[in-house]
Amino acid sequence: MDSPAASTTVSKPGALLVPGWDDNHRERYRALADGLVAQGWACRLVDLPNGSWSPAQRAAVTREDNLKDVLAAYDALAREPGVDRAAIGLVGVSYGGYLAAFASALRPVRWLALRAPALYRDRGWSRPKEDLDKEDLAAYRLLRLRAEDNRALAACAAFRGHVMLIGSGSDDTVPRPVIENYAAAFAHARSLRTQMLEGADHALSHPDWHADFRRCLFDWLAQRHAELNEDATAARAPASPRKLRILVVEDEPDMLAITLELLQTLGHWATGVRSAEVAINRFLDGAFDLLMTDVNLPALSGLELAQKLHRHGFPVVFATGRPPPSRLAPGTFWLQKPYTVEQLEEVLRAAAALVPREPREI
Template structure:
């Protein structure tokens, strides 16, 4: 909402008035799904958030859904290109306010989301169980990475100076939601702690743990808890700023 002053002629005099004018655009929210996932996992939440007055975009990263055949060859760099292209498509939607962009990422998608903030303006960033990868993995086939090496890396204390995703977090100045699953067997607490500690300049940081949840939110109760948390945060942060 913004205000425009107006001078209104009346008889041989004038009076002052003020137009309270809604912004021409609405918030745009981009969803980034996790590895081996698809946009189907985000559609229900996207539809719910759209009812709040947002334009939401879900999409399938290369190596998933219709392009699953290339999964063992696609690299994180290629998937970042997917994310940038999707962001641009959302930002160019005629209803979207380009200054009110949010990203909602899960796992691998959350990792990509943090890096995307280095290339495009993002005001709100939601990260559910954000995964972490070595910088040297950037141009390697994601589906062929050593799982034991990843587990070891994610259980290590890592600073923003040592990782491109954490470095992006350290530069981010918007609002952040970080969500951990209590019984996550893929993204340990140490990884979440590395992310949370990296947000040195964030305007606000909300950190929550979903009790009893695994990485994939296999149980309906966990999925419902996450949905309620995300929608509540979007309502407070994104819509509250309008």
């Protein structure tokens, strides 16, 4: 479902709603979307399974296919006029919560709200979802799992934004151990709020249970919206941070576009290329203050690029999914994906201290 027309003049946060598989309460999600739009959010709703699929398509679809659907919906939301790309959150339910956890590691996500997020074994990722062993799945969801035991939990362990996690006290589909596994995985989140709807079942079949969920969600998102407004007010304070001229090297086009818009939103001038070879040609003396590059690039890597441009003497920020090395070369910084806006700002402030102060127009 496409979101209502977004304002082209007022920046607003985005919310991507990802319901569960075969969740037959689509009217509830449309009401959630309408309520969020009324509160100043831009919204999209992902349909999984999509009503336009044929029986054969539905029978063949995999978790990998569905994650691509979620990422495509995220990218469409991020491209909507007026959407603040630095302020997009995911609201995922059941299977949708599971996919949202993966998406948080592949796109800039500021907030995660997960209700009864499902959990699946890693194996069979490319196997049709309808063919998964239901009995084995039920047994798996009773296990105590660490982040390193499951890829979805590992994505949660890497998440650094705000999280709300909601479970149902009488849920036979996503039992309490799954909620506890997710809660433990979010050990490094900026904040974590957990809520158990005691007595509620997985589908929230009683209207009172759904009303409780809606109240929890809207209260929590209202806090996130208020914090966003506070951040915007602080950003308008007279003491502004150093503005930089940044060359971004990122081979994934959507990530490059999002990174550039985020840097520009923070007040920096930024341009981007998709390979180290092009970056070498673009990086003229005095044209940029800072290089921000992925490590895993086609042909020449980001590390090799930094070595070749070392003579320019500018700081380098490596933005990558790899964990940081034990030691960094002087003048280099490591920003592990997925990173928060706050982490990006912190790295840029530190890098700006190494840039010679010269009168420049940005």
